[in-house]
Amino acid sequence: MNDRMDSLRQRWQALAPREQWLCLLVGLTLLSLLYVLLVADPLTRRIAEEDSQRRLAEARRLEATNTRLELQARLAADPNLPYQRAIEAADASREQILRRIDEQTSSLVSPSRMKVLLQDLLRRQPRLQMVGLQSFSTPLELPGAASVDADATSAAPGFYRHGLRLTLQGGYFDLLSYLQAVQDSGWRLHWDSLDYLIEDAGPDAARITLELHTLSRHAGWVGV
Incomplete structure (x- = not known):
């Protein structure tokens, strides 16, 4: 792998400046296509759909619970059997959806492991240096979440x-090696953005901003 990269680097240095810029433009176009393919991961859509169904199931369960309590207060009697069954069915549906979400996200790296993984892989690229690292953690916005009752939204696990x-700071080929190592x-990681900026130091010391994330049913955050 190192011999191949050295050969590519030598061929790169042998090119004229104009040819180097043309190669960089082609490379950046390929990176953009790779970014689009990675971001358009169908797993996120499936997870969003499952979580939306879970929220709707939670809303139905709460509605059935409120109806049962209202009848119980009005009649001073035992809970109505049909509503009790509806609650049990909603609970079973919710648990089934949660299990399916856990199964589909099992291949995603955990938040606590993600930072360690990226740093370990970066150490194997000596020509690629880290100059900054920030973490973020936000609730996942789901399609149709605004239409779900507020009580159901707050009661459902997020x-x-x-x-x-x-x-990062480094060259184009060093970045390619790092991205390949991560892949x-x-x-599994979700890629959000990739910014490649060539400054006065030249293409071998470009400034690279890479943003990526994973998903979890637990709040927490990735420590830095």
């Missing part, structure tokens, strides 16, 4: 987006 924003790690 789904969270935990991410890191890395600022080959066996863990």
Whole structure:
């Protein structure tokens, strides 16, 4: 791998400045296509759909519970059997949805593991230096969440987006090696953005901002 990268670097240095800029433009176009493919991951859509169904199931369960309590107060009697069954069915549906979400997110790297993984892989790229690292954690906005009753939304366990924003300095081929190592790690990550800026120091010391995240049903956050 190192011999191949050295050969590519030598071929790069042998190019004229104009040819280097043309190659960089082609490379940046390929990176943009890779970013689009990685961001358009169908897993996020499936998770959002499952979580939306879970919230609707929670809303139905709360509605059935409120109806049962109202009848209980009015009639001073035992809970109405049909409503009790509706509550039990809603609970079972909710648990089933949660299990399906856990199964579908099992291949995603955990928030606590993500930072360690990215730093370990970065140490294997000596020509790529980290100059900044920020973390963020926000609730995941789901389609149709605004139409769900507020009480149901607060009662349902949330789904969270935990991410890191890395600022790196290095060359184009060093960045490609790092991205390939992350992809080959066996863990799934969601890529949000990639900014590649060539400053006065030249293409071998470009400023790179990389933002990516994972998903979890637990609030928490990725410590820095």
